[in-house]
Amino acid sequence: MTKTIERIAPFAFGLAALGFWQGLVWALGVPSYVLPGPIAIIQAYLDDHAVLDSALLSTLSVTVAALLGATIIGVALAVAMAASRLFRAAIQPWAVILQVTPVVAIAPFIIIWVNQPFLALVVCAVIVAFFPILSSTAAGLAATPPELQDLFRLNGATRWQTLILLSLPSALPSFLTGLRVSGTLALVGAVVAEFVAGSGGFASGLAYRIIEASYRLEIPRMFAALVLLGLSGIVIYTALGWLEAVLLHRRDGA
Amino acid sequence: MFSLREVAKTYPNATIALESVTAGFEPGEFVALLGPSGCGKSTLLRLLAGLEEPSAGRIEWDKAARPGPGDIGFVFQDATLLPWATAADNVYLPLRLRGRTRDEAAPLVTAALAQVGLSDFAQVKPRGLSGGMRMRVSIARALVSDPMLLLMDEPFAALDEFTRHKLQDDLHALWRRSGKTIVFVTHSIYEAAYLANRILVLSPRPGRVAADLRPAIPEGPHRRSSGAYTDLVAEITDTFKRVMPEHD
Numbered sequence: 001m002t003k004t005i006e007r008i009a010p011f012a013f014g015l016a017a018l019g020f021w022q023g024l025v026w027a028l029g030v031p032s033y034v035l036p037g038p039i040a041i042i043q044a045y046l047d048d049h050a051v052l053d054s055a056l057l058s059t060l061s062v063t064v065a066a067l068l069g070a071t072i073i074g075v076a077l078a079v080a081m082a083a084s085r086l087f088r089a090a091i092q093p094w095a096v097i098l099q100v101t102p103v104v105a106i107a108p109f110i111i112i113w114v115n116q117p118f119l120a121l122v123v124c125a126v127i128v129a130f131f132p133i134l135s136s137t138a139a140g141l142a143a144t145p146p147e148l149q150d151l152f153r154l155n156g157a158t159r160w161q162t163l164i165l166l167s168l169p170s171a172l173p174s175f176l177t178g179l180r181v182s183g184t185l186a187l188v189g190a191v192v193a194e195f196v197a198g199s200g201g202f203a204s205g206l207a208y209r210i211i212e213a214s215y216r217l218e219i220p221r222m223f224a225a226l227v228l229l230g231l232s233g234i235v236i237y238t239a240l241g242w243l244e245a246v247l248l249h250r251r252d253g254a
Numbered sequence: 255m256f257s258l259r260e261v262a263k264t265y266p267n268a269t270i271a272l273e274s275v276t277a278g279f280e281p282g283e284f285v286a287l288l289g290p291s292g293c294g295k296s297t298l299l300r301l302l303a304g305l306e307e308p309s310a311g312r313i314e315w316d317k318a319a320r321p322g323p324g325d326i327g328f329v330f331q332d333a334t335l336l337p338w339a340t341a342a343d344n345v346y347l348p349l350r351l352r353g354r355t356r357d358e359a360a361p362l363v364t365a366a367l368a369q370v371g372l373s374d375f376a377q378v379k380p381r382g383l384s385g386g387m388r389m390r391v392s393i394a395r396a397l398v399s400d401p402m403l404l405l406m407d408e409p410f411a412a413l414d415e416f417t418r419h420k421l422q423d424d425l426h427a428l429w430r431r432s433g434k435t436i437v438f439v440t441h442s443i444y445e446a447a448y449l450a451n452r453i454l455v456l457s458p459r460p461g462r463v464a465a466d467l468r469p470a471i472p473e474g475p476h477r478r479s480s481g482a483y484t485d486l487v488a489e490i491t492d493t494f495k496r497v498m499p500e501h502d
Contacts, residue, residue: 145334147330147332147334148334148336150300150303150305150328150330151328151330151334151347151348152351153305154303154304154305154323154324154326154328155323155324155347155348155351155352155399156322156323156324156351156352157351161351165336165347165350165351166336169336169338251337251338252337252338252379252380252381253379253381
């Protein structure tokens with residue numbers, strides 16, 4: 001009973017908040033170019049869903065490509081850092097610097113340097129997204145049980161065997177936790193890059209539609225694009241959480 | 255088989271784990287390294303396995319007994335199984351690392367699991383096994399490559415009393431059956447007295463050999479309650495009283 005209530009609680013809260021919002025807009029007579037109510041936002045989406053859906057698809061394609069890139073780069077760097085202390089010492093500070101530098105500050109350069117707009121957006125989003133995968137995979141690799149490493153040594157295992165048969169599978173749970181964080185960051189990165197690129201970028205993503213709508217004072221349409229972004233974030237986070245649960249259950253299940 | 259010549263181990267943080275240990279080990283012996291926590295018995299085991307190098311002294315192996323990969327089976331305090339692999343795959347691991355195919359290894363894996371009484375659990379992953387069963391898998395993994403020397407580092411310390419007794423019975427029987435050389439680290443006087451046919455009592459840190467006992471307790475179902483067993487426990491207890499520092 002309590003479980004069921006907990007499960008429906010977020011939806012009930014959301015509905016109540018939306019109702020309150022709509023009621024406030026009606027009661028105070030707020031014009032839709034200041035704050036549109038939920039009904040106006042839904043209406044704006046329905047009126048323009050073909051354009052907004054394709055914008056969503058465009059942003060999501062950048063997000064997915066960035067997440068793939070971040071996974072490859074993050075895992076490769078983590079493995080190299082685990083294999084060589086020198087490499088770790090050389091790379092770690094630069095990875096942190098790249099992480100703390102706001103992508104808004106470097107995106108214009110990337111958009112100039114990378115000619116292909118799609119690729120430029122992906123590169124920006126990768127920069128935002130790769131760090132959680134790198135740091136959590138590196139932590140997972142470093143936490144490989146020392147007794148098992150001893151066992152591998154005693155049996156004359158090569159470094160390659162130790163990596164494939166022991167370290168990488170041991171690091172899987174940490175990697176998946178990092179992947180979940182990176183998934184939503186890839187979306188954030190894609191949106192930020194589209195904002196910075198503006199019409200010089202891919203000219204079709206959700207962020208571009210948000211800018212376009214704000215120039216035209218189509219505030220309900222702007223909100224509709226924003227809602228699509230929020231929903232995409234929730235779907236990505238939930239899907240990666242589900243992937244984590246399924247993979248770990250299949251891996252360790254009796 | 256091998257002997258320790260004034261073996262010492264000092265760690266970089268200046269902890270002296272072992273101070274001049276000298277002892278010879280014969281093939282087929284079941285040697286218990288008995289001592290309080292921190293006396294360096296686990297360090298000694300790691301030196302024997304070649305996982306660490308002594309800081310002074312040396313370990314001399316007989317010509318025929320010099321170990322290569324897989325010649326030493328090691329059982330850790332925890333079962334340390336791969337959680338994603340079945341019992342059979344965990345046991346197969348040492349052979350896999352040395353390039354044996356699954357088909358080649360299958361009869362050996364089956365035999366090792368049978369030796370520890372887990373034939374029916376070959377396809378179960380560690381999560382589905384009890385603590386005692388996991389330790390049995392760990393022992394099967396150490397036995398599968400038919401090592402000439404089995405090193406065990408307090409393998410039963412984390413198990414409940416009933417499971418521990420059962421595994422002790424089984425290990426003792428396995429040793430009698432196979433004639434393997436076993437070096438078994440423990441801090442339990444009772445465990446050492448029951449299992450081994452030779453007991454090296456180590457003094458508190460830095461570890462030295464305080465006594466080298468070769469008990470002869472009659473085999474059989476009443477081993478734990480025989481007079482020889484209780485006399486041995488008393489003798490070891492007296493030895494400890496002599497070498498342990500006085501407490502308030």
